[in-house]
Amino acid sequence: MxxxxxxxxxxxxxxxxxxxxxxxxxxAADGVPAPKAGGRPAKASSAFLISPAVVAPGGRITLSAPGCASTATASSGIFDTVTIAPGSSATATVDLDAKRGAVYTVSFNCTGGVQGSVDLTITGGATATATALSTVLVPPRGVQGGLGGSTSSADAxxxxxxxxxxxxxxxxxxxxxxxxxxxxxxx
Known part of the structure; x- marks a missing residue:
């Protein structure tokens, strides 16, 4: 017993x-531990900020210069030069031809002479924001039978x-x- x-x-x-x-x-599928919920953090130096830290070609980034008391500019080879007003932020769109997996330097210059740079990593596919013109409504097609995600790659x-x-x-x-x-x- x-x-x-x-x-x-x-x-x-x-x-x-x-x-x-x-x-x-x-x-994750590539063997790297999956990131925590909440997305990727912003990259920052002591006076400059880029958010998100990792972006796909064609994606949008937010640039700010909290360490500048005056107007600042941000420039890089992968987007047009952006002017940042004191105490605010600006957005820039990364060029579609930015090399995937590359790290680009974004240079910041304050009118008062403060300068610095922050790295920006390019990865993944192009991002797109849905708009009223790009949204396509698909009529309902009923339940799609099949495996429904019940299978995945089985490792050893x-x-x-x-x-x-x-x-x-x-x-x-x-x-x-x-x-x-x-x-x-x-x-």
């Missing part, structure tokens, strides 16, 4: 571990975990059947 309790406890513990493991580690650890669970279940069933058969012969 103790063996059955121990086997069921072990089986339940293994199942709980297998179910909790995917929630404990969140990994997932396959090993699933195989181990199947082996434990088969072993448990075989053990219980054998014990019942042995108990039936004694009476």
């Amino acid at each position: 103790r063996a059955i309790r121990a086997a069921s406890t072990t089986l339940l513990g293994a199942a709980a571990l297998a179910l909790a493991a995917p929630a404990a580690v969140s990994v 650890w997932t396959m090993a975990g699933g195989g181990a669970m199947v082996l434990v279940a088969v072993g448990g069933v075989a053990y219980v059947i054998r014990r019942k058969a042995a108990a039936g012969r004694r009476h």
